[in-house]
Amino acid sequence: MHGLLEQPRGVLRLSVDAEIGSRLVAPVIADYSQLFPDVRIEIDLSARRIDLVNENFDLAVRIGSLPDSRLRVRRLATLRGKLYAAPSYLEQAGTPSHPRELHDHRRIHLLHQADQGEWYLTNISKAERHVVAANCPITANNMAMVRKLAELGLGIAVLDETMASRGIASGTLLAVLSQWGLPGVPLSVITPDRYVPTKTRLFVSMLADRISGSVGLTE
Numbered sequence: 479m480h481g482l483l484e485q486p487r488g489v490l491r492l493s494v495d496a497e498i499g500s501r502l503v504a505p506v507i508a509d510y511s512q513l514f515p516d517v518r519i520e521i522d523l524s525a526r527r528i529d530l531v532n533e534n535f536d537l538a539v540r541i542g543s544l545p546d547s548r549l550r551v552r553r554l555a556t557l558r559g560k561l562y563a564a565p566s567y568l569e570q571a572g573t574p575s576h577p578r579e580l581h582d583h584r585r586i587h588l589l590h591q592a593d594q595g596e597w598y599l600t601n602i603s604k605a606e607r608h609v610v611a612a613n614c615p616i617t618a619n620n621m622a623m624v625r626k627l628a629e630l631g632l633g634i635a636v637l638d639e640t641m642a643s644r645g646i647a648s649g650t651l652l653a654v655l656s657q658w659g660l661p662g663v664p665l666s667v668i669t670p671d672r673y674v675p676t677k678t679r680l681f682v683s684m685l686a687d688r689i690s691g692s693v694g695l696t697e
Contacts, residue, residue: 486514486677493522493530493538497621498665501640503539506685517677530670536678537669539685549668552682554689556662557638561654562645566631568652574634577608577658584633587614588624597636599658608658625651636660665689 494503499521507519522528522535530538531548541557567584574580577599587595595612616632618624621641628635629650637651645651667682674682 485516486675486680487516488677489518489520490537490677490681491520491522491535492681493524493528493535495539495541496523497541497641498539499523502689503685506681506688510681510684514677514680530668535670536675537667537682539665539667541663541665548671550671550674551666551668552686553664553666554686555665557640557665558662559636559638559660560642560656561634561658562625562628562637562642562651563634563654564629564631564650565652567628567633568654570631574655577610577655580610580634581613584616585610585614586624586627586633586635587612587617588621588636589617589619598661599655600661602657602659604657638663 492503507521510517511519528535528538530536539554571583574583577597580597585597587597589595595614595617597610599608599610600606601608614633616627618627621637624635625637625641625645627633628637629645634654642651642653646653667685669678669682
């Protein structure tokens with residue numbers, strides 16, 4: 479009976495960045511629902527930055543910096559961006575051997591707020607750095623769209639390794655300048671800075687376990 483009383487119940491409201499919702503969070507939701515069927519889960523996938531406190535959300539999963547001091551932030555991992563393109567594009571335009579050659583290539587850019595479109599690349603082995611100016615002919619604010627455009631041969635794109643893995647496996651994408659990458663972007667789960675109920679703590683724990691074993695993510 480004691481164990482039954484501790485089973486979480488009620489509603490778990492979460493907001494998830496659409497970029498990683500289906501890849502990383504959906505499997506956790508499936509497992510959580512199997513274990514705790516008395517919890518109803520409500521998911522918000524809108525692009526807007528919700529207010530956890532005033533909109534009564536239990537948690538959010540976000541990419542990037544999180545300045546709100548009213549929130550408790552748990553950093554889950556770091557997304558590592560690398561360069562990819564379709565074989566058809568590389569056959570037509572050639573494969574660059576150094577980032578300076580990217581200035582002559584079509585680039586597909588994942589657009590973020592306050593983003594000017596530059597690519598700040600670092601050589602993994604030599605700590606060499608190179609900035610590619612903002613001259614991308616195609617920009618989008620959704621990584622799935624960026625991946626699809628790259629697979630269609632429209633240019634070279636930056637994708638995190640989890641997003642690119644399917645294309646690499648199927649042959650629709652190839653790694654470009656594999657020794658180069660962009661600075662890591664934090665992936666975090668946030669909760670209001672107040673008492674965190676059992677239903678939320680359990681979900682956060684399952685999410686952290688899942689992400690720690692995912693390809694392309696580092697602590």
